[in-house]
Amino acid sequence: MNLRGVDLNLLVILDALLDEAHVSRAAERVGLSQPAASSALERCRQLFGDRLLERGAGGMVLTPRAQALAQPVKDVLAGMAVLLEPRRPDLGAIRQTVRVLMSDQPAAAIAPALQAQLARTAPGITLAIMPWHGADAALEGLARGAIDLAVSVFPMVEADFTRKELFRERYLVALRQHHPALDGFDLDRWLAFPHVLVSGRGETQGALDEALARLGRTRRIGFVVPSFLMVPPLLAGSDLIALLPSRCLPPATRADLVALPPPIPVEGFPLHIAWHRRRGSDAGVQHVAGLVESLIGGLETWDGAAA
Numbered sequence: 001m002n003l004r005g006v007d008l009n010l011l012v013i014l015d016a017l018l019d020e021a022h023v024s025r026a027a028e029r030v031g032l033s034q035p036a037a038s039s040a041l042e043r044c045r046q047l048f049g050d051r052l053l054e055r056g057a058g059g060m061v062l063t064p065r066a067q068a069l070a071q072p073v074k075d076v077l078a079g080m081a082v083l084l085e086p087r088r089p090d091l092g093a094i095r096q097t098v099r100v101l102m103s104d105q106p107a108a109a110i111a112p113a114l115q116a117q118l119a120r121t122a123p124g125i126t127l128a129i130m131p132w133h134g135a136d137a138a139l140e141g142l143a144r145g146a147i148d149l150a151v152s153v154f155p156m157v158e159a160d161f162t163r164k165e166l167f168r169e170r171y172l173v174a175l176r177q178h179h180p181a182l183d184g185f186d187l188d189r190w191l192a193f194p195h196v197l198v199s200g201r202g203e204t205q206g207a208l209d210e211a212l213a214r215l216g217r218t219r220r221i222g223f224v225v226p227s228f229l230m231v232p233p234l235l236a237g238s239d240l241i242a243l244l245p246s247r248c249l250p251p252a253t254r255a256d257l258v259a260l261p262p263p264i265p266v267e268g269f270p271l272h273i274a275w276h277r278r279r280g281s282d283a284g285v286q287h288v289a290g291l292v293e294s295l296i297g298g299l300e301t302w303d304g305a306a307a
Contacts, residue, residue, distance in 0.1 A: 008080070010047065011073055013040040017053060018070045021060045089283035091122040098125055098288045101141060102151035103132040103200075105228040105248040110295040117291050125284050133200055142276045148285045151292065154272045163274045166296045167247075170268035171207065173260040174242045174249070174302075176235050187217070187263040194222025196231060196240045208243045211266050232257065245269075246301035259302045271296070 016026035017037070027037035045052055050065040062070070107129050118125055130147055132138070138150035142161060157163045173190065175181060181189045197206050204221045212218055222240055225231065231242050232253035243262065273293055279285045 007043070010040060010044055011077055013037060014044045014052075014069070015073050015077055017041055017044070018062060018066055018073065021053060021062060023053075023060070089287075091283065091287055093124070094122055094284045094287075095124040096126070096284045097128055098149065098285055099128045099130055099147040100149045100151070100288065100292065101130040101132055101138050101147045102292075103228070105245075106151065106296050106299060108229060109247070109299055110292065113295055114291055117295075118288070121291075122284065122287055125288065127288065131200070138274070142274065142279075145276070145278070148275060148279050148282070149289055149292065150274050151296065152272065152274070153269050154274055157274060160277050161274050162277060162280060163272050164293065166271045166273055166293060167299075168268055168270050169245045169247065170301075171243050171262055171266045172246050172302055173262055174231070174235055174244050174257050175240075175260075176238075177256055177258055179239060179241070179258070181239075181241060182258065185260060185263070190241065190263055191217060191219050193239050193241050194220050196223040196225065196234050196242045197221050198226070198228050198231065198242075198244075199224055200226045202226075206243070207269075208262070208266055211264055215264065229253075244302075247299045249302060251300075254302060 013026065013030055013032070016029045017023065017040075020026040020029065023037050023041060024034050027034045030037070032040070041053065048065065048069065051063050052066040052069075053060045054063055055061075111129070114127065118127060130141070132152060135152045135154050138147070138152045139154070139157065139161065141147040142150055151166070154161075154163050175193075179193075181193050183189070191212075195208075197204065199206070202224055204224060208219065223234060225234070228244070228248045231244065232249060234240055235242060236256040243266065245268075246259075249257075273289060273296075275285060275289065
């Protein structure tokens with residue numbers, strides 16, 4: 001028999017016909033009209049050279065040939081399902097390096113749990129955390145294949161990239177316990193003291209400055225640092241004030257600090273994870289992406305409030 005001339009979809013319909021011994025019920029089961037199911041039965045009869053279903057005293061009955069076909073047809077369909085079902089990757093057999101770009105926070109917050117989960121689920125994956133230098137640089141790295149995943153704020157991405165939102169972040173004011181600005185804290189008290197700004201590129205403007213400009217106000221930047229991890233000791237030992245994302249400081253660094261809502265509205269931002277489409281079917285990369293998404297999505301805000 002020439003299999004190229006056989007419509008294997010007939011086996012799906014035949015399986016329903018043999019189970020139901022009823023053309024209309026078989027048609028409903030596979031989502032066909034009754035005439036289409038009748039036509040398929042005729043084609044099956046021609047294919048197997050047998051009537052398959054015949055009218056009996058109580059309705060349609062299976063011929064001996066049809067009875068003999070019932071189980072083999074199910075076996076063939078089950079084998080096709082196994083053949084066509086995507087294979088689940090053997091994570092334990094993967095040996096590769098996955099490069100993930102993200103800032104020091106959330107990297108520092110999730111690194112221990114991420115390492116533990118990878119050691120348990122995919123010990124052959126070497127994870128390389130790459131430094132963050134902005135969303136544009138991240139997308140360029142993904143496009144060139146220099147990195148596999150990027151955690152950043154991506155307002156827009158082209159069709160070649162996949163972007164998933166991890167959470168929506170908001171800002172809090174951070175300053176030391178017993179800071180003089182806490183007495184009657186308001187916009188004027190806030191702006192009366194120098195601020196520390198986190199920028200990997202040495203910038204002296206941030207999200208707050210745009211909001212202040214709309215009010216005709218400015219602030220004085222007293223210190224610019226490239227890492228969120230440098231902020232807590234600066235705040236604890238000075239009168240500097242910081243405007244920080246609510247998840248950016250590890251809990252262990254917060255004991256000597258106070259978190260307050262900004263005295264003016266400051267728009268938050270969504271944090272995303274992204275990859276190039278060529279990494280969409282890479283089992284190792286997607287496994288790491290799933291772990292990162294879960295761990296970052298579970299980070300608590302500084303004040304424990306919903307973001």
